[in-house]
Amino acid sequence: MTAPAHTSVDWVAADWGTSHLRLWPMGTDGVPLERIDSDQGMSRLNADGYEQVLLDLLAPYLAAETALDVICCGMVGSRQGWREAPYAASPCAPPSFDTATLVQTEDPRLRVHVLSGVKQLAPADVMRGEETQIAGVLVADPGFDGVVCLPGTHTKWVSLKDGAITGFSTFLSGELFQLISAQSVLRHTLAGAGWDQAAFESGCQQGAARPESLANALFGLRAGALLEGLDPVAARARASGYLLGMEVEALREDWQGRPVAMVGENEIAQAYATALRLQGASVEILDAQDITLAGLCAARAQMK
Amino acid sequence: MTAPAHTSVDWVAADWGTSHLRLWPMGTDGVPLERIDSDQGMSRLNADGYEQVLLDLLAPYLAAETALDVICCGMVGSRQGWREAPYAASPCAPPSFDTATLVQTEDPRLRVHVLSGVKQLAPADVMRGEETQIAGVLVADPGFDGVVCLPGTHTKWVSLKDGAITGFSTFLSGELFQLISAQSVLRHTLAGAGWDQAAFESGCQQGAARPESLANALFGLRAGALLEGLDPVAARARASGYLLGMEVEALREDWQGRPVAMVGENEIAQAYATALRLQGASVEILDAQDITLAGLCAARAQMK
Numbered sequence: 001m002t003a004p005a006h007t008s009v010d011w012v013a014a015d016w017g018t019s020h021l022r023l024w025p026m027g028t029d030g031v032p033l034e035r036i037d038s039d040q041g042m043s044r045l046n047a048d049g050y051e052q053v054l055l056d057l058l059a060p061y062l063a064a065e066t067a068l069d070v071i072c073c074g075m076v077g078s079r080q081g082w083r084e085a086p087y088a089a090s091p092c093a094p095p096s097f098d099t100a101t102l103v104q105t106e107d108p109r110l111r112v113h114v115l116s117g118v119k120q121l122a123p124a125d126v127m128r129g130e131e132t133q134i135a136g137v138l139v140a141d142p143g144f145d146g147v148v149c150l151p152g153t154h155t156k157w158v159s160l161k162d163g164a165i166t167g168f169s170t171f172l173s174g175e176l177f178q179l180i181s182a183q184s185v186l187r188h189t190l191a192g193a194g195w196d197q198a199a200f201e202s203g204c205q206q207g208a209a210r211p212e213s214l215a216n217a218l219f220g221l222r223a224g225a226l227l228e229g230l231d232p233v234a235a236r237a238r239a240s241g242y243l244l245g246m247e248v249e250a251l252r253e254d255w256q257g258r259p260v261a262m263v264g265e266n267e268i269a270q271a272y273a274t275a276l277r278l279q280g281a282s283v284e285i286l287d288a289q290d291i292t293l294a295g296l297c298a299a300r301a302q303m304k
Numbered sequence: 305m306t307a308p309a310h311t312s313v314d315w316v317a318a319d320w321g322t323s324h325l326r327l328w329p330m331g332t333d334g335v336p337l338e339r340i341d342s343d344q345g346m347s348r349l350n351a352d353g354y355e356q357v358l359l360d361l362l363a364p365y366l367a368a369e370t371a372l373d374v375i376c377c378g379m380v381g382s383r384q385g386w387r388e389a390p391y392a393a394s395p396c397a398p399p400s401f402d403t404a405t406l407v408q409t410e411d412p413r414l415r416v417h418v419l420s421g422v423k424q425l426a427p428a429d430v431m432r433g434e435e436t437q438i439a440g441v442l443v444a445d446p447g448f449d450g451v452v453c454l455p456g457t458h459t460k461w462v463s464l465k466d467g468a469i470t471g472f473s474t475f476l477s478g479e480l481f482q483l484i485s486a487q488s489v490l491r492h493t494l495a496g497a498g499w500d501q502a503a504f505e506s507g508c509q510q511g512a513a514r515p516e517s518l519a520n521a522l523f524g525l526r527a528g529a530l531l532e533g534l535d536p537v538a539a540r541a542r543a544s545g546y547l548l549g550m551e552v553e554a555l556r557e558d559w560q561g562r563p564v565a566m567v568g569e570n571e572i573a574q575a576y577a578t579a580l581r582l583q584g585a586s587v588e589i590l591d592a593q594d595i596t597l598a599g600l601c602a603a604r605a606q607m608k
Contacts, residue, residue, distance in 0.1 A: 079530075119527075119531055120527075121531065121532075123520075123524050123527075124524050124527035124528040124530075124531050124532060124534075125523070125524060125527045126527050126530060126531065154489070154523060169520050169523075170520065170523040170524075170527070171519040171520045171523065172488070172489065172519050172522055172523045173519040175488055175489060176480075176484075176488075176519055176522075179483045179484070179487055179488060180480075180483070183483055183487055184476070184479055184480075184483060185458070185476065185479060207516075208516075210554070211515040211516035211518070211550070212511075212512075212515035212550045212551070212553040212554040213550075213554040214515070214518065214550065215475040215476050215477040215480055215547065215550070215551060216427075216473050216474065216475045216551075216554060218476055218480075219429070219458060219473075219474040219475065219476045220427050220428050220429060220474075223423075223424075223427075223428035223429045223430050223474070224428040226383075226428075226430060227423055227425065227428050227430065228425075228428060230428075243519065246515070246516045246517075246518065246519070247516070247519060247520075249516040250514070250516040250517040250520060
């Protein structure tokens, strides 16, 4: 069987994170031939498992006579990943293809490149994958002077000016929320799903105004359920709002008077956008996959 | 077998919490005959299991001809406990024996009384057991005008004036710390035990100064371990300090210019005392068991 795309593949863009792998085989005309989504993220793989994943997923695109370039960003380049790629030190421009790490594969039909991450020494912080999204943001708007928010379990906030990362910070609010919801004494107080926008916004305001009271506000949800029958969906939204209100408050110096680019359109990104707008921030929402692919394409362009 | 104390038992004081049970059979001279410690706390028992626990542990003190009074405080009186006891509503004096709930036992040799808890409606909060410790503090110092700290997984702070509880708040910082240490991405970054006083104090100062940055400071410990080899014991102490620094800051209005009575001498109580003193609070440490027993004895005195 010959895949229809076989003759026209030029290279492959790969976003390889902790829990997911996304591949875009790119045509010679610069347009993706398809998008391949896989759950073969770093957390499921040993170092010797990555190559086979690519061989399986990219089989229709491999040719005996030439090596197919695969340009990867993300946790694939971490110490626990396929091959550790270095960190550039912030402040810096997003690392270019020049500092990519070539991974030796056993199969000569693959030529895999892992892009560098970025580290910050004071205060200590790291990113892997988000630097490529930052490169994508800068493709669309080279002069962007503001903050990029990359929401997730560990949300990153990256300050940009003159085409460079001037500083960044990671907040594990999403992980805290998951632990509180599923593992704490509040697990019966907070609903597992559902949303109450008013309760969320009220939580945001409280978290911004009284961040030091987090551990009391959380217990108060349990007491509210006990004494007043607080609705579990409202309790969930309020807890989430409290954490995001704190986080947005912590970053006030970064976003005050500057635009925020929110990379992502899912529920978490919408919640962050609400929390920011409540405090008066100006937020533009960008498509995360478009941005990631733009960053990988920028690296490919530097390769030629 | 006749226990030596058999003829002289007057009543039994019982501190029955979520994870522990402590019994003091009291002599007619007002002195405990012994202290019985058990792990048969509320979390291990169904409603029909409590009576047998008392029958087993108090067997040497039970007599056919008279019912032995057992006065209990704690989670035994919660909805998930033996019998739900009501809450008094704060502001109020610690509930007296008059509002104790008599629990009907099958064995006529027992007469069990469960003391009321205290609730607060705005903001919603509850206590069960701590109100009896508050009564104990007031036995020792009836005019105490300050804050009582009852440290634990869920620490309670109780403001007292003119013999009454004027307000209180519960912080689940201890539970957050346990979740972060054992379940989060930091589980390999934070040591399971050990202490670094300087790191703890630095964490306290950070948490008090930048409470809104909690989720970033926690991620920073992981990044510090990755980039700078941050010591896991120092990371543990710093995370604990951050949470306690936030908590102490949240309560500043309560303790500023007023004495703090710390009920407990264990590591957690010492850590709270340090966090308070760093912010300029005046702290006196009291023996938790003495205080609890004094509160139960005060209830017994009201019974006669």
